[in-house]
Amino acid sequence: MRDDITILRFEVIDLRFPTSDTLDGSDAMHPDPDYSAAYVRIVTDHPTLEGRGFTFTIGRGTDLCVAAIKLLEPLVAGRTLRALRRDMREFWRTLTSDSQLRWVGPEKGVVHLATAAVVNGIWDILAKEAGLPLWKYLCSLSPEEIVAAIDFRYITDALTEAEALEMLHAQSAEKLARMRAIEGRGYPAYTTSCGWLGYSDDKIRALCRESIADGFNHFKVKVGADLDDDVRRLRIVREEIGPSRKLMIDANQRWDVEQAISWTRALASFDLWWIEEPTSPDDVLGHAAIARAVAPIGVATGEQCQNRVIFKQLLQAKAIEFCQIDACRLGGVNEVLAVLLLARKFGVRVCPHAGGVGLCELVNHLVHFEYCCVTGSEEGRVCEFVDHLHEHFEAPCIVRGGRYQSPTMPGYSSDIKDASLRAFSYPNGSAWQARKANREGVHV
């Protein structure tokens, strides 16, 4: 048995899938996404053990994240896994506090997305070394070890280290029983697949029926481009799903505050559970004003909320009823842990953002951990599921009967198949070269 393992270097890949060709996943603000990942292989001196991490992007700009990950490499290379395990907080802070790089953040945008990729890759390798899927690895840590991974800087006015520790200790006794329970039944998922803009009546009805047959009880519809069209699609969906299933809407930041209020009110008769991303992800006070005005419809946001400081304020201001963490927008697992505990303290439900490429794989671990160690409840909680691009993963998430099944393979489910890495690396992968040749052929 080896004494310790040392990180040698990064191999970083600009990975893009040409999803804009089919317009899967387009919304009011992002009409032509190429689902992408800035993907990092963390190479060690061990013959087989390698960390894999990524941040999700949608095309242009992936190269910026790739370059930022490379800038973080010198802060990671040479570290041993033992030293990392011993001080995950210091490690995280080293990445987010680089004295020069922080100027172009700090803790937001490109550099923070890059931090997420690296941090996720480190947790992947630690879990793999332990032979556990990430959620079980997190469950294997003591409350003290969890708290020691969190940077409490800028959040102590809302959550102290002592409070976090107390919350985790209070849940410890139930942990093992919950792990057994969730492995049996999984965690509730919801689907966005029926509700994209631009679908015909027939397509919406067919997708709703399919999703109901698949066991889903929560349905999300994209809104905000045209009120009449929103009414049309919501009427169809509500007819199909009946009065008892939950219906949510998602505006993808389309509105200003006043418009968000009036538009949401205009749709309220469809018995909406939440309005997601009604306005700018930076607008804490705006979300709070909307929340007051549209209650009892809850406000949900998070997929573009840049860090724990924004989530802290959303919670302090009672601006959200649903906390939509993103596994890559936040600075990886360490910062997700901070937000899970903040949400728990404020009594707000976490319903992670997923979709894109790989986000479903990641958040499945996070909700499993949260259930076992933080909340012990799935009451009113659902985790987003979009059925895209899972085929590229070595351990794709499995959703059955409307529920995420528990991950079993060691690591953070972030291993993308070698063939996919080769085909979709941008711009020289075989899929992109073939597409280019094809287009040039068409234009001749």
Next chain:
Amino acid sequence: MRDDITILRFEVIDLRFPTSDTLDGSDAMHPDPDYSAAYVRIVTDHPTLEGRGFTFTIGRGTDLCVAAIKLLEPLVAGRTLRALRRDMREFWRTLTSDSQLRWVGPEKGVVHLATAAVVNGIWDILAKEAGLPLWKYLCSLSPEEIVAAIDFRYITDALTEAEALEMLHAQSAEKLARMRAIEGRGYPAYTTSCGWLGYSDDKIRALCRESIADGFNHFKVKVGADLDDDVRRLRIVREEIGPSRKLMIDANQRWDVEQAISWTRALASFDLWWIEEPTSPDDVLGHAAIARAVAPIGVATGEQCQNRVIFKQLLQAKAIEFCQIDACRLGGVNEVLAVLLLARKFGVRVCPHAGGVGLCELVNHLVHFEYCCVTGSEEGRVCEFVDHLHEHFEAPCIVRGGRYQSPTMPGYSSDIKDASLRAFSYPNGSAWQARKANREGVHV
């Protein structure tokens, strides 16, 4: 005379000055800055007219901004100056709303800093074409034209287009008289040069006396590393400047909220005018809590506040008494205009951040415009001045008698000398090559 001018392409330069060698400008969070600029030359089909824009950075990460500027090039190349003048709002929104790039922002961090460089370069060329320094070019625009450059998305709950127009119209009658007045006397500056961490007593006293002799009446001291040392330096500065001159402190985001309150109170006996950057630039509610607790000391922040949405909230929450816009952190002139008008509406004084490389050159235009067209007052307003790296500019700012003198050369004062561009381009410029050779020599 030419009919119109078309933008052809960008030439982007990674420009870094090795200021970490001397530790000029180091603070509690940024101990070793290499003052830098992602610098763009906007090349046109005109034989001599070229736009120059930049964003300020401090070393690592400049390359990310350079790459982001290049990603914006296709959104700008091919546009004519006439078309730009006709719809500056649409132009700005095109840059900030790119459907794929916005994912790695939106409107924050690397991509927003890059937007600033490009947008500043466009205003530079428009002012040059008009034969006016930028501030006079802005003054030459009608209230309607100013408002037409502003993207009101996400701020209409605080400031509508109609309100902005009314505010500008109300100032119009005084504009010409103010332009004449400010050209005679300039605009008040303050100095940070006496107050860096780590200076000896004698050095502090000498610098204070120098600054008083130079006509300064406002003095800023860096704090937050060590309370005893802060007391020592503040006592010296207050002794030197006497009871009537203003004394400010700057914590560079060092504290959590509670600590900011207790530390500031511990220094309050030195009669402080403002506490700058007490905590995370993202923490609107935190700044508001600090403001309530430390009054009558005012809270100041802004140099790392990412966009108009954050400033809007700082104003709505009464979190700041001094609004420290940054000419490059905000998305260039268009977004600065939005924040100037927001601040005016909320009755908050704008005291721009400057220093680094080139920021003094830029903000001088902004305070000149603000005085002439927005406020008509310099009461309680000061613009930061740091005496660094001005020698590299074709039209360096001039501060005399503690006041910024009015820029006279056409454009936005963003032209850096060709020799400096060559010497300090990173990593192959002659200054960097010489430094490398020198270091290698030392190590042999």
